Amino acid sequence: MKNKKVDEKDVEEMTKAFTNIFEGLLSGIDKEAKETWDEVINKLELDNIKDLDSYSHHVLFPLDLQLKEQIAKVVFGSDDYDLKFLANNYYYVERHFRNIFTHFEGNFACADKSRTVINKLFKHYKNGEEIEFDYDAEYTYHLPQAVMRDPKDVIEFYQAVKRLHDGHYDLYIKFMGIHLPQWHEASKQYIAKLKKEAEERKTETKP
Numbered sequence: 241m242k243n244k245k246v247d248e249k250d251v252e253e254m255t256k257a258f259t260n261i262f263e264g265l266l267s268g269i270d271k272e273a274k275e276t277w278d279e280v281i282n283k284l285e286l287d288n289i290k291d292l293d294s295y296s297h298h299v300l301f302p303l304d305l306q307l308k309e310q311i312a313k314v315v316f317g318s319d320d321y322d323l324k325f326l327a328n329n330y331y332y333v334e335r336h337f338r339n340i341f342t343h344f345e346g347n348f349a350c351a352d353k354s355r356t357v358i359n360k361l362f363k364h365y366k367n368g369e370e371i372e373f374d375y376d377a378e379y380t381y382h383l384p385q386a387v388m389r390d391p392k393d394v395i396e397f398y399q400a401v402k403r404l405h406d407g408h409y410d411l412y413i414k415f416m417g418i419h420l421p422q423w424h425e426a427s428k429q430y431i432a433k434l435k436k437e438a439e440e441r442k443t444e445t446k447p
Contacts (some may be wrong), residue, residue: 315426322365325402326358335403337388344387344427346434352382357394366394371395386430387423 288298312327313319326333338354342407363369371391373383388394397419400411426434 249383306379308312316366320365322402323362325405326362329402329405330358332405333398333401337397340387340397340423341384344423345385345430349381353384353388357384357388359400360391361394363392386426387419393419 246382286298289295308328309324310343316323316327318324334354336402337357338350341350348365360373364371371394373389373391374380375383383389384394384417388397396415400415403410404412
C-alpha cells in the first residue's frame with residue numbers, strides 16, 4: 241500500500257508537538273529568542289511528509305540546520321553567516337587547518353596552531369578584528385610558522401573549506417594549486433631550520 245500524504249489534522253498535531261518541544265527547550269531563553277522559533281516551525285514543510293525520506297528532507301535536515309543557527313545567533317549575539325558556520329562546524333574547519341599544519345610543520349603544537357587560527361577567524365567575523373600574529377611575543381609555538389602566516393591565506397583557505405563543505409571544490413582546488421608549491425618550499429626551509437637549531441643545541445650541551 242502506498243504511503244498517503246498526511247492530512248491537515250496530522251500537520252496541526254505535529255506542529256503543536258514541535259511547538260511544545262521547543263517551549264520546553266527554550267524555557268530558560270528570553271521571549272525574543274522564543275519568537276524566532278515560531279518562524280522555524282512555520283518553515284518546516286510538514287504537509288509534504290509522506291515517508292521517511294521526505295521526513296528527513298523536510299524536517300530533520302532543516303530543523304538541525306535552523307536549530308544550530310538559532311542557538312549560535314542567541315549565544316553569540318550575531319546573525320553573521322560565517323560566525324554561525326564556524327560555531328556549528330568547528331571540528332570540520334579545525335581539522336582542515338590542523339592537517340595542513342601537521343603536513344607542512346610537523347605534529348608539534350599543530351592543534352595549538354589550528355585553534356589559534358580558528359579563534360582569530362571567530363573574532364574576525366564576530367567583532368571585525370583584523371587577523372594578526374605576534375611573532376615578537378615571548379611564546380610563538382602556537383602560531384603558524386611555515387604556512388598560513390599571511391592572514392589573507394587564513395581567510396581564503398577558510399572560505400575554500402567552507403565551500404568544500406557543500407561539495408563545491410572549485411575554490412579549494414584553486415587555492416591549493418596556488419599555495420602548495422609555495423608551502424612545500426617554505427616547509428623545507430622550516431624543517432631545515434629546526435634541524436639546524438637542534439644540532440646547535442646538541443653542540444652547546446656537549447662537555
